[in-house]
Amino acid sequence: MTAPAHSEAPAGHGAGSGEQREGIVRGLRYIGAKLLTAAVSLFAVMVTSFFLFRILPGDPVRSMTQGREVTVEQEQELRRQFGLDQPLWQQFLDYCAGLFRFDLGVSYQYRIPVAELIGERIGPTVLLAGTGTLIAALLGLVLGTRAGWRRGSATDRVNTGVALLLWSVPSFWLGLLLIVVLASGAGWVPGLFPTGGMMTPGTTGLLDVALDVAHHLVLPVATMVAVVYAQYLMIMRSSLLDEMGADYLTTARAKGLRDALVLRRHAVPNALLPTVTLIFLNLGQVVGGVILVETVFAWPGLGSLFYSGLTVPDLPLVQALFVLFASAVILMNLLADLVYPLLDPRVRT
Amino acid sequence: MNYLEVKDLRVTYRAGEGEIPAVRGAGFGLAPGSKLGVAGESGCGKSTVALALLRLLPRSARVQGEILLDGEDVLTMRWGRLRAVRWAGASIVFQGAMHSLNAVRRVGDQIAEPILLHENATPGEVSRRVGRLLEQVGLPRWRAKAYPHELSGGQRQRVMIAMALACEPRLLIADEPTTALDVMIQAQILRLIDRLVGEHGISMMMISHDLSVLAETCDRLAVMYAGRVVEEGPADSVFADARHPYTAALSSAFPKIGDPESRRNPHGLPGDPPDPADPPSGCAFRPRCPVAEERCSTVDPVLWPVEPAAVGNGAAGRAAACVRMLPEMRSAGVAAEPAEPNVAAPEESR
Ligand SMILES: Nc1ncnc2c1ncn2[C@@H]1O[C@H](COP(=O)(O)OP(=O)(O)OP(=O)(O)O)[C@@H](O)[C@H]1O
Ligand code: SF4
Ligand SMILES: [Mg+2]
Numbered sequence: 014m015t016a017p018a019h020s021e022a023p024a025g026h027g028a029g030s031g032e033q034r035e036g037i038v039r040g041l042r043y044i045g046a047k048l049l050t051a052a053v054s055l056f057a058v059m060v061t062s063f064f065l066f067r068i069l070p071g072d073p074v075r076s077m078t079q080g081r082e083v084t085v086e087q088e089q090e091l092r093r094q095f096g097l098d099q100p101l102w103q104q105f106l107d108y109c110a111g112l113f114r115f116d117l118g119v120s121y122q123y124r125i126p127v128a129e130l131i132g133e134r135i136g137p138t139v140l141l142a143g144t145g146t147l148i149a150a151l152l153g154l155v156l157g158t159r160a161g162w163r164r165g166s167a168t169d170r171v172n173t174g175v176a177l178l179l180w181s182v183p184s185f186w187l188g189l190l191l192i193v194v195l196a197s198g199a200g201w202v203p204g205l206f207p208t209g210g211m212m213t214p215g216t217t218g219l220l221d222v223a224l225d226v227a228h229h230l231v232l233p234v235a236t237m238v239a240v241v242y243a244q245y246l247m248i249m250r251s252s253l254l255d256e257m258g259a260d261y262l263t264t265a266r267a268k269g270l271r272d273a274l275v276l277r278r279h280a281v282p283n284a285l286l287p288t289v290t291l292i293f294l295n296l297g298q299v300v301g302g303v304i305l306v307e308t309v310f311a312w313p314g315l316g317s318l319f320y321s322g323l324t325v326p327d328l329p330l331v332q333a334l335f336v337l338f339a340s341a342v343i344l345m346n347l348l349a350d351l352v353y354p355l356l357d358p359r360v361r362t
Numbered sequence: 363m364n365y366l367e368v369k370d371l372r373v374t375y376r377a378g379e380g381e382i383p384a385v386r387g388a389g390f391g392l393a394p395g396s397k398l399g400v401a402g403e404s405g406c407g408k409s410t411v412a413l414a415l416l417r418l419l420p421r422s423a424r425v426q427g428e429i430l431l432d433g434e435d436v437l438t439m440r441w442g443r444l445r446a447v448r449w450a451g452a453s454i455v456f457q458g459a460m461h462s463l464n465a466v467r468r469v470g471d472q473i474a475e476p477i478l479l480h481e482n483a484t485p486g487e488v489s490r491r492v493g494r495l496l497e498q499v500g501l502p503r504w505r506a507k508a509y510p511h512e513l514s515g516g517q518r519q520r521v522m523i524a525m526a527l528a529c530e531p532r533l534l535i536a537d538e539p540t541t542a543l544d545v546m547i548q549a550q551i552l553r554l555i556d557r558l559v560g561e562h563g564i565s566m567m568m569i570s571h572d573l574s575v576l577a578e579t580c581d582r583l584a585v586m587y588a589g590r591v592v593e594e595g596p597a598d599s600v601f602a603d604a605r606h607p608y609t610a611a612l613s614s615a616f617p618k619i620g621d622p623e624s625r626r627n628p629h630g631l632p633g634d635p636p637d638p639a640d641p642p643s644g645c646a647f648r649p650r651c652p653v654a655e656e657r658c659s660t661v662d663p664v665l666w667p668v669e670p671a672a673v674g675n676g677a678a679g680r681a682a683a684c685v686r687m688l689p690e691m692r693s694a695g696v697a698a699e700p701a702e703p704n705v706a707a708p709e710e711s712r
Binding site for chain 1: 413416418420445446447448449450453454456457458461462463464465466467475476479480509511512525
């Protein structure tokens with residue numbers, strides 16, 4: 014192992030390598046602890062997801078065979094095929110063993126491996142949720158900063174008011190409203206956007222496809238952003254308000270900095286620290302939002318897949334998706350823990 | 363001409379329904395290159411005055427009066443001019459360095475910030491100057507890379523001092539620069555400030571609640587009580603021969619080390635300063651004054667020159683705000699019509 018950057022340490026900065034090694038050990042221990050926490054959470058999620066969906070009303074085999082004449086033998090055969098004739102504990106063990114082999118079982122509805130289904134649908138969800146969260150976070154941070162810096166001003170009241178109003182609106186309702194007003198072509202507004210889906214069938218060419226997807230993306234993303242950004246705004250606003258009376262801001266003003274620079278260079282970097290953590294912690298709500306938005310806009314992603322799976326109930330599918338969604342949230346929290354020290358020098362050492 | 367001249371400064375904080383008159387007509391002057399000590403108990407308005415000098419008070423504060431910095435009134439300055447005066451004309455070392463430094467930025471960058479803002483300096487020049495400033499305050503150059511939490515309290519205060527000197531200001535305002543530090547470090551930091559201010563020929567206004575420290579460091583003293591200057595004059599004579607009962611109490615609360623006279627009489631001051639929102643009638647010090655008289659409840663004494671004849675040599679330029687200093691009162695014993703407008707007769711006496 015080499016010790017780079019060591020030669021740069023100026024004379025008099027002795028005891029460097031020992032301190033450095035100690036720092037690395039402490040860092041590794043920190044990361045190890047965070048990883049362990051994540052692993053424990055993940056295990057809890059696996060167990061929960063198995064039992065949770067078995068409480069759902071409805072008989073999967075009944076739903077699968079709905080509308081068709083089936084004999085009792087045929088029904089039994091189906092049960093045997095999907096392992097539903099086994100005792101619960103046996104099913105649980107099979108499920109756990111499967112998860113570790115990335116064998117997520119076969120979907121009751123689609124009759125193809127769940128892993129394959131997820132592979133097909135994960136792209137659109139990442140696209141939608143990623144774009145939506147990024148825009149919502151940026152919007153929330155910018156507007157929250159403005160609102161907090163001028164607390165009680167018209168800007169503050171309008172921004173907070175609008176954000177809270179949109180926050181309180183259910184996303185499916187807002188989605189439907191947008192479809193009716195901007196996409197259906199009803200009334201005097203022409204149908205500016207597609208009512209659903211991700212792509213117009215038959216589109217070819219990279220640029221055309223990209224433009225078409227972007228066009229389809231507008232309304233679902235707008236719905237998500239509208240419902241989600243308020244939280245980011247409120248978090249940023251309140252952490253900025255916490256910093257407002259701080260002495261280092263008086264120092265910054267005393268130095269002769271313009272108000273905008275006091276805000277940008279001093280207040281925002283400090284206010285961002287608690288905000289970043291809270292933003293990551295709130296990502297769970299993004300998952301909930303994505304399920305509803307995808308369903309309303311028939312977006313071919315994991316959310317609409319989950320929704321359709323719930324109605325059956327398609328146990329292998331919803332279990333796997335539940336674990337996947339929860340893992341995403343756990344992963345984000347882990348990421349927050351790992352990113353935070355990069356932002357806050359006080360945690361780094 | 364004085365570099366700093368404060369006239370009848372009044373600061374009132376709006377707090378909820380009520381108003382807090384934190385500074386109620388304070389005035390003092392500071393000659394170029396000289397050192398003024400401002401003393402007084404916690405809450406008497408020292409920091410409020412300091413912040414007012416550069417218009418740094420929160421929006422809840424209403425400021426009246428005149429603050430002449432090199433002849434220009436700070437209170438009526440345009441924003442652009444004010445920003446130029448801040449730090450380059452006068453800089454501040456704040457009360458607590460822990461909170462006055464930005465926790466997420468390196469101290470070197472924080473020292474460099476005002477230089478980059480006020481002067482056309484190349485980055486190389488700036489970093490050389492930061493290094494030199496750090497060395498001046500007794501820190502090695504490489505400490506520029508440190509974050510505030512990596513430094514001790516004394517080191518942080520040294521960084522604050524380096525920062526305050528960054529633009530070579532003509533006036534340094536030090537607001538209790540050592541309160542948060544332990545005694546040994548306090549002495550070091552005070553010596554450091556004293557030395558640097560002398561070397562650079564900077565005027566200084568140092569705030570403290572410790573009269574003896576100020577008496578040692580400064581040329582002149584201004585003692586504040588309940589938002590006003592109650593005594594002002596050359597440091598030695600004010601400290602050794604207080605004219606205002608409050609100053610007398612302060613000097614005995616912090617006895618001069620080695621002085622047997624003050625040792626025998628080390629009593630502090632009983633009672634608390636008045637609630638600024640509801641000051642007593644007449645002299646604000648009356649409830650605690652050991653020598654209060656009847657007229658003290660009706661006359662609100664304002665700073666009045668102490669007669670040289672009454673105090674002897676070396677007392678030139680002394681003033682105190684006590685009825686016992688008013689000449690016509692001493693002779694007549696009544697609330698006479700004041701000879702100058704700066705002695706306000708309260709309504710009750712009319
Ligand atoms: N932002 C504010 N809003 C309302 N009242 C304030 C504010 N800042 C100070 N005050 C009040 O003004 C008065 C003077 O406060 P100031 O901080 O100037 O005192 P100080 O002499 O510096 O005291 P200390 O020695 O404790 O630093 C106090 O009564 C205080 O409560
Ligand atoms: S005016 Fe009266 S109460 Fe006030 S300090 Fe003088 S003697 Fe005491
Ligand atoms: Mg103070």
